[in-house]
Amino acid sequence: MLRTLKTLMYLLTSVALLVSFETGAMAAKKSKTLKKTQKMGFVRCGVSQGLPGFSNADASGNWTGVDVDLCRAVAAATLGDSGKVKFFPLSAKERFTALTSGEIDVLSRNTTWTLSRDADIGLTFVGVNFYDGQGFMVRKSSGITSVNQFKAGVSACTNLGTTTELNMRDFFNSKGIKYEPVTFEKADEVVAAYDAGRCDTYTTDKSGLAAQRIKLSKPNDHIVLPETISKEPLGPVVRQGDAVWEDIVRWSLNVMIEAEEYGITSANADSMKSSDNPAVKRLVGAEGELGAAFGLDNDWSLRIIKQVGNYGESYKRNIADTGILPDRGPNQLWTKGGILYVPPAR
């Protein structure tokens, strides 16, 4: 009797040990950033200081935009509530330092993915949520209709510390035009300077031009020139060194895009659980164990789709319906003639 009890005890302890070992392994899977985020109860997200369509706060402090939605998706996946995001408005100059120093955990601030940024300064880009390119805005009255009409002495206003500054040089250099760069730290200052006639042209990403045009005193007096002088893949960034967190952010974005591909929307997500398509069922958490890979539950992707919506919904709500860029251009699914193509969630 005593012996059986002892054996039982032994067995129980080893099972307990095994179980604890198992959960230990689960916990190890969890990233430091994820743990911290769950402990704090909100995702710390770096956004712009106000770029309509991407990240913009209204009068009562509610943030909207496609960049904002990405952070909301991460919050929905990790904390179960897309509202649990704390936004940090950052200037172009501050953004990377804020991320590397650990002040924020996701940088979703219309940031161009380049080699040196990705490799050199302790950052990792996780994907592209908007394919953009740099353009120029000029006054309609100037009669300029193409970048080829710029002449030496042209002054160009732009943001400090951006790829724009570099592209602008490449562009004017290749044309052999001497130009005057006027760089401000805040986008609002750039717009004000251009509006006052300090500069002949305002150059930044075309989406930015379209969004900022609305802020000018007479938007219809200005046009965006047709040429695009650079590739600007904009996407979310995380700190280097936390691979699991990196994956969570990457797949939060991918899920939004793939949900659109499979026609899953915030409205029909629940009903999709009974879909015949296994890929759809995986996305809404009805099949597979996708969340476990990140140390998350299985409804993480369902929550993203239900609370934030798919990429198409986010684009329509923030960029198309606001009149910034009604045409999705390259930011359309690959199945519909665009270049949005994400790896399968399986």
Place this chain on the structure above:
Amino acid sequence: MNHKIKSIIPQLLTLLFVVAVIGFFTINAQLNMDERGIDFGYGFLNQESSFDVQFSLIEYDGSHSYAKAYLVGLLNTILVSVLGIIFCTIIGVIIGIARLSPNYLIRNTAAWYVEFFRNVPLLLQIFFWYYAALRALPLPENTEPLFGVTYLTVKGYYIPRLIWENFDILIYSILAAIISIMFIRNYARKLQEEKGQQLPVLLISVGLLLAFPAITFVTGMVQLEVALPVLKQLSKTSFIYAEGLSVPPELLALVLALSLYTATFVAECVRAGVQGVSKGQKEAAASVGLTPNQILKLVIMPQALRIIIPPTTNQYLNLTKNSSLAAAIAYPDLVLVFAGTALMQTGRAIEIVSITMLTYLTLSLAISLLMNWYNKKIAIKEK
């Protein structure tokens, strides 16, 4: 012996504490940077910067190195500081003396000026000049000339450009003039001490300063051409003035704001200095038969300067450090070019911020040293 140890121990402890604090921050930064895969080093300074700067005193474009970009920013900071110091001194001295004027209107206008400009935050004043005052200027094509050949427009202040030939010879001639003036001054002092004769030193000095460079012109060693600003059309509605020199509105706004603001403090220093010399000095000087000019030059000013210089040094230092507010209005100073664009493009925050801090420290110390040297020179020499 015991006493010696007692005095050394606190110093040792302080030193240890400072070393420990610095060590802690260094190791902490090192660990965190290692963890995030950021390497540390100043090698980036040799890399191509690949960004252009709006306004530069030396030849620079994006194909030059980050080190050169640093130099561009530094020179722009020095330029705005030097201009600011010159103008704030001129305005400050005038306002300071005006505050002592027996004329009610002059005295009170000066007092109002001081109270107004001293009590509005500097950043606001910079914004005022840049966004309100200079933005209201006309576009180049609608601008009436100022002084006949210069144009003050929203895009900048266009002035004639001087094209020198053999500019270095001109510099040498001025140097030669200065050296001969020093000899003449020495001679004049000797003459007065030995024979009581006085030479018109000021007249001779001015004459020499004009004559030496004039000779180089007349003999054709140095030539000067003037390129006037010419209106140039960039597009249907966009114009600039080409050929001449363009002073960017950012520089104008910054120099205006910095000098008008700092001038109020300089004015107060000057007023305090002059008032600090007791009335009896003036009366005594008058009673031994000195002229009012001599009283000011030989009795009042030497004593007043001793009171004026140390606090004014502080104001010069403040002005230099305040010039970093340039970044707010796109003037490409050290902070904007180096701690702004260069930092952003390289991502090397610690390296660049440390260099920038050291640079401002060095600039401030240099001004301090210069002013201290001057202060010592005019201090009472006790024998």
